[in-house]
Amino acid sequence: MTTERNRLGTFGGVFTPSILTILGAIMFLRASFVVGHAGVVNALWILLLAKTITLLTTLSVSAVSTNTPVRGGGAYFMISRVLGPEFGGAIGIALYFAQALSVPFYILALTEAVTSTAPALAPHGLAVMLVTAALLFGVSYVGAGWAIKTQYGIMTILGLAIAAFLGGALLRMSPDTLRANLAPSGDPAFPFWIVFAIYFPAVTGILAGINMSGDLADPARSIPRGTFAAVGVGLLVYAVQILVTGAAFPREALIAEPYDVLRLHALFGAGVLVAAGVVAATLSSALGSYLGAPRILQALARDRIVPLLGFFAAGSRRGDEPRRGLVLTGLMAVAVLVLAHRAGDKALNAVAAVITMFFLCTYGMINFAAFVEGVGLNPSFRPRFRWFHWSAALLGAGGCLGAALLINARASLIAVAVIGGLFALIARRQLKAGFGDARRGYLFTRVRRGLLRLARMRDDPRNWRPTVLVFSGNPNARTALVTYARWIEGGRGIVYLANILTGAAEELGARRLAAARQLEAFCREHELDAFPVAMVADSVSDGVQALLQTTSLGPIAPNMAAFGWPPGEGKLVEYLTNLRIARQMGMSTVLLSAPGEQPPAPHPRIDIWWRGQRNGGLMVLLAYMMQQGWTWKRSYVRVLRVVANEAGREPSLEAMRKLLGEARVTAQPVCIVDVRPFTDVLRERSSDADCVMLGYELPDEENRDAWYATWSRALENMPSVLLVNSAGREDLMA
Secondary structure, three states: OOOEEOOEOHHHHHHHHHHHHHOOHHHHHOHHHHHHHHHHHHHHHHHHHHHHHHHHHHHHHHHHHOOOOOOOOOHHHHHHHHHOHHHHHHHHHHHHHHHHHHHHHHHHHHHHHHHHHOHHHHHHHHHHHHHHHHHHHHHHHHOHHHHHHHHHHHHHHHHHHHHHHHHHHHHOOOHHHHHHOOOOOOOOOOOHHHHHHHHHHHHOOOHHHHOOHHHEOOHHHHHHHHHHHHHHHHHHHHHHHHHHHHHHOOHHHHHHOOOHHHHHOOHHHOHHHHHHHHHHHHHHHHHHHHHHHHHHHHHHHHOOOOHHHHHHHOOOOEEOOOHHHHHHHHHHHHHHHHHHHHHOOHHHHHHHHHHHHHHHHHHHHHHHHHHHHHHHOOOOOOOOOOOOOHHHHHHHHHHHHHHHHHHOHHHHHHHHHHHHHHHHHHHHOOOOOOOOOOHHHHHHHHHHHHHHHHHOOOOOHHHOOOEEEEEOOOHHHOHHHHHHHHHHHOOOOEEEEEEEEEOOOOOOHHHHHHHHHHHHHHHHHOOOOOEEEEEEEOOHHHHHHHHHHHOOEOOEOOOEEEEEOOOOOOOHHHHHHHHHHHHHOOOEEEEEEOOOOOOOOOOOEEEEEOOOHHHHHHHHHHHHHHHOOOOOOOOEEEEEEEEOOHHHHHHHHHHHHHHHHHHOOOOEEEEEEOOOOHHHHHHHHHOOOOEEEEEOOOOOHHHHHHHHHHHHHHHOOOOEEEEEEOOOOOOOOO
16 A cells, blocks of 8 residues: 655745744743743843754754654654664653643643633533544544644734734833833742743744654755744744833733733734634644654654554555554543543643653753764764754753753653653663664764774773683683683673684685674673674684784774683694784783583682782782672682792791782782692692682793693693783783
């Protein structure tokens, strides 16, 4: 089934819904009150400050919307395509509920205006609400095209109402009244920021047009032009209202009767027209929310961020109207109206404040998304809208946060907590979004700058961290080696996993990619923070040598290579050659002999055999790094040393205590008097440990077989053993 989309233009699709939401109930019910308390000068400053926040957000919207094809979902679509599905989904869900719940709130305001103008209808308030909700639902269900045509009629009434109250005020203007109203009222209950909080919702409303993005013929052209036009017209109307009413009515009347001074002094006595303007303003806002909310829900469902929303992805054959979402929004509106009628308005005041916060959070996230794009320096960020800089987006995000806290700090914290909870729930699903976002570009830029800065800094033992190149091959066959590499890295360094394929590169290119994907899958499955490296070489030894020389992230090159203990003497020459090359490259080496991947005991023990500070210092540091992770958090470290006679026992013990104290490491020094072969002492003292660390030295060519035989006997029937050879780049005392 083919779907025919709506193709609305700038005026009908963006400007009309935006300006009708901007020129809303605040203009009739609160603007005069603000002028009375703040004074004309401060009221203009409040308007300018509030409009600056909206203008900065519009700059961000224009940059994002002209950089990527914008489909349905408006603000949700823009945020998700820049900050990713987690941020986009959290904001999208919150924004849908804010838009959906806005429908009954606007209807409540309309009902209050109607029953105030016609008191005979007061007993039938619920009926007025439900009939209004049904009529708006019907207009929205027919389609956005009809809804926009309806809004043209509403805008006509609203324009006549504005002309009526401004014209009446113009006839009453007086220089003396203007001078009397220039300064604030001085009422301590209404300082500048309280009045700003009351007035700020008047300048919002640009989302009403942005949310129609999926119904626009050319979103990249219409969204910036229509939104800027709405912001500009709104600024002009509100500025004229402040000046005219401030010069026409005494302060007492502006504060006590902000709506009546407009209605009772309308041009030609057309107070009914002003009342109709209030109705038109609330109707247009409710209709804008009726149109916007289902479109956000439809966009969320089509991105499959939340599987339960899949039902709402469908659109009508003509216009791709989100009618399923519209029905849900209509049912929510009816339910809230019934509850509000029973409980009164007080129960909804807190929810109304939270809804305002959701809109401000959305504005803030739009600005933040534009900031990420601007700072990320992605080559793909080439907006056709040129009047944008990331500093403006950052300022806009800060302005939204400040406005939210000033309007209602508690409600803003609730909104942030709700959005944060939604973000956490969506992030836990480990989404594989079908679309890209700008976070990678932002992080790339930050990492690039960090690496370049790091490269210019002098390397120092004080900043030593374990950066481990693990020759894991297929990691599923060497899980113990990979696990120990992660443990000794301790969340402070970097782990590279290397797999070497032997053969010709031109023949094994596809297998190399598969091996890299296998390493990546292994890291995801085991929640391992590591960088996979796969390469093709003529032999394993050639591959090891190449990786030892070339593996790095700029200045962050491996300072430690990890190998498994060879199972036999067949490739001992090649194995020792690789160890020597690593040593020549200035890298420490760690060789693991493990009986299997056995989890340590609840209170594990690490035995470090001290036979000199060169290797001993690195072993103590590695034990400390292991203790930083959860697995070895409660481990118990012993540092053991063998002396030949009792006379040397106490001095050696005291020297070890002093060394560990200066090194700021918690461990128990143990000094053993024994003249037996070291292998016997090792097995007797450490066979029940969970991990044993031993220093080793590389053998000469003529001694390699004896070296291997000696170590093989020492490792037999032992727990996991790490053989450590230090390159001396770390410093235990740093």
